[in-house]
Amino acid sequence: MPDDSRPDDKGQPSAEEIVLYEKDKATKIAIITLNRPDQLNAPTIAARQRFADLVLRANVDDDVKVLIIRGVGEHLGSGADLPEMAGMFNGDEDYSPLPEFRIGADEDVTYPPRDSYRYIANVTNLYADSRFGLRSLQDFKKISIIEAKGYCYGWHFYQAADADIVIASDDTLFGHSAFRYVGWAARMWQWALTMGLRPFMEMVFTGRPFTAKEMKDLHFVNSVVPRDQLEAETMKYALACSRNRPTDTVVMQKTFFEVFKQQQGEYMGSILAGWLEGMLPSVRPDSADEIAVDAETFEKGLAAAVKDNDSQFPPEWRLSYRGRQQKT
16 A cells, blocks of 8 residues: 555445446446545455445446446555454454344344454455455456556456456556565466566565566566556547447357456455455564564554555665655
């Protein structure tokens, strides 16, 4: 998470305010807009679920052939709302993971205890399920386009991995701060396939973000343009896709590509990454000054911890724009 990130906001906006949706029946282009720029477009749990529902709606809707995902403000986004999830790790006795499963607190459901493997693993296993907003674009049978700018980190980077086409401004940074504070993330298999194994291993082991140019050279990004040309470039691609072949043809094309991805193990990789993330409580730090996902770190603020840790790396390998501008 970059150092210009957000405070813990108790008065969160609604999912409908964070995730906007519109469609143009004439062009058959729908747009999902992430609208929380003051929080770097971080989706809440409810917003991630709304995102999944909207992708499903667009998948069914005969008025939609192409889906664009973009963000309001300077960035596509820097990941999910971590302060909202802090209760899983900081010992908050009032915290319940049940909202992740669309289960209300008033329903007769007892969640597994904190000292069980299932306490975290149940949540990380959701990341292989399209209904919960992480892997949704993977199962989308029409054409999806990510419009990336600024930070494309974490949850937003997942969307870029699963999209069919990625258009980026030349100042976009791709990566995941989890590689600096945990060491793994949910869609690692798909990133390894789309970036190439050795470059992705570099991202994981160093934790550094990659530039738009680097991602274009790795064939992860389709087009890189200046920021003021980004929306026009995205619409050029969207209109070409919407005009090219009938929707039935598109669904057949996507089915072909789906079989190809499954032959490469995409879904197996999702399950494997969920298992790996569920093992987080078993990780023992090498030293006391390392970032640990625990109560002390969350009391300080995970963003602040990542910021402090960022200063240990070369400027061009830092996660935040501010840190990258500093020479030491």
